[in-house]
Amino acid sequence: MTTHGRALLVRRVIHDGRPVSHVAKELGVSRQCAHRWVARFRAEGAAGLDDRSSRPRRTPTKTRPEREAAVLQARSRLRFGPARLAPETGVPARTISRILHRHQVPPLAWLDPVTGTVIRASRSTTNRYERESPGELVHVDVKKLGRIPDGGGWRAHGRGEQVRGRGIGFDYVHAAVDDHTRLAYAEIHPDEKGTTAAGFLTRAADYFKQHGITTIERVISDNAFAYRNSTAFKKAVADLGATQKFIKPHCPWQNGKVERFNRTLATEWAYRQPFASNQARHDALAPWIEHYNTGRIHSSHGLTPAARVSPT
Structure with a gap:
């Protein structure tokens, strides 16, 4: 029960004098639950209706600090898993x-199997970030999708049916997302070349x-060849008066706004229904992009991206 529900229960039982079982x-x-909340209210007042931690007051069987230290030392020295450390x-x-896990x-x-040093890239921060104003940072990326044969692929006919789907190539969905508002734009192209990416960025x-974002200050992308080495793409960024930024290698979460958009794009548009062609x-x-920007509430701020651009 919520705090409001508990207060309602107590008011009906104590102030209205109604039977606990009826309420x-x-x-x-x-x-039993109703009696417990009534008893806590009588003993502690309104404070007794607040949530409490379910953590026990004492844990007599908790592992002693010296044993934990011995486990951590053995892990560092032997580099074994729990089954072999036991x-x-x-x-x-x-x-x-x-x-x-606790430590x-x-x-x-x-880990490196020889030295024991961490070799896998990990997040440098767990803090969520967001630019302060629209246009301050725009994320760009490309999503690769297999093309659909005429008549529909296996999603329309099932995996047991023989459908012509191999060898017909891929579509490349170029996407751009504003960091602050999550306003998004996407186009489908037959490749991910630098000239294609440059034209997409301009559009x-x-x-x-x-939609109200008149200036783009920075453009961030991964280290794909089209973004890092294309003269056309660099010129497109410069023509916008923006600065080009790249994520740290093997750290895709730094471009996470557009990566998350790609996931939403796949689940709510590309694979939402079986297409016949x-x-x-x-x-x-295009209709889905319009819905995403103007009709779909974004969970991070409770508004549509278009409303975040112009809150009024």
């Missing part, structure tokens, strides 16, 4: 797993301008 049935809880330390494997020890797969900037999927993109 419990009205609110859809057991009599006989070495005398601590159950499941307890070792909890100790390693944020990286998995063995992340994306025009689209953003039509590739052109049918093409035709469905």
